Amino acid sequence: MPRADILVYNIGELVTFHRGPQPRPRPETAGIIRDAAVAVRGGRVVEVGPSSLLRARYSAAVWINAEGRLATPGLVDAHTHPIFAGSREDEFEAKLSGVPYSEILARGGGIYRTIRATRRAGRGELLRLLLGRLYKMLAGGSTVVEVKTGYALEPKIELEHLEIAGEAARLTPQLLVPTLLAHVPPRGEPREAYIARFLGAIREAAARRLAVYADVFCDRGVFTPQESAAILSEARRAGLRLRLHADQLAYIGCSRLAAQLPLDSLDHLESMPPENAELLARAGAVAVLLPTSIMAMMQPERPPVEALRRAGVPIAVASDYNANNLTPLAQTALQVAPYILGLTPLEALAAATVNAAASLHLDRLAGRVAPGARGDLVVWEVEGYRWLGYEWGYNMAAHVVASGVYAASWGRLLASVS
Ligand SMILES: [Zn+2]
Structure with missing residues (x-):
């Protein structure tokens, strides 16, 4: 009798997804299996099949009865x-009373305030904060998490933040994907001088294998398309993969960089002209949309979802957890995506799993349930994918398995970290 570490059985509806990306997810092509079971051993899925068959075939250390509910791949944030350290809850109130972000910045608040607090925090404090956030994400079903730096600015300290991400990766069953981010140009240093120093950090991060990705905040008042292209070209030469914050606050041509650089993802796109969707499709890039960031920014603009659909661009959604948007769960982004972006429940689920995995070049390993893929699975409180976003507003992950480890039910886990 074959042994499994974990056997999840009595799954009413299992959405497996075929290997991504999925530009137009439909129920007929989502790999939906009724009355299913999943066997996990050694951190990987070993078999997916009918519940009664796998129950009879396997002996398992841990049995999880899904009680007829929905199960999906683990979420990929x-x-x-x-x-980062510190908080900005007073700025939340100021924003609501009509103070523009530009004025908050002029008062020394916003991102520069978080940078000051982060620099004051010790390394152990930052690791503890990061782990607390990762465990909340895990409890919500996020089994793969991309982790950006960007609150140090000083290139040497950005590298230390990548080391902290590496330490956290050894302490969680989640797969972490570290990204070195050029977040904002510092004040009081010529931009070219800072960029030159940042390129040094990129080369070192690549040489020491501290980062998988490089990313730049390309936007009005931040980095220009030309500066972003220079930074990402150097990152590519150094062997890093590329993603880009593009067209969030205004359109200054950032998403056009998809035509000249091999970007795995373009993120935000609230101000992208719809005609650029064709360009993303030709480039094979994933559009990573951030519905809770739109809420936190209190922004009227929306990404051109219909144009992205028509062009066949795979859409992902993510939490954009940051000091201005304290929503740790990719699950929340999935839940509000129908309301903020107009995604169907199946599109939102694909966006938080198989397409998000494709945006991280992980579509073989994550975002789907198949033999050989990571042993990542979420059993939900609801009976089918149509309920995702229909019912919402609480943590609906009933059981989370990450890398073949039972990560406990969310209630117990949250109790242990709060
Ligand atoms: Zn971001």
């Missing part, structure tokens, strides 16, 4: 900024 493809855009987070979780390495």
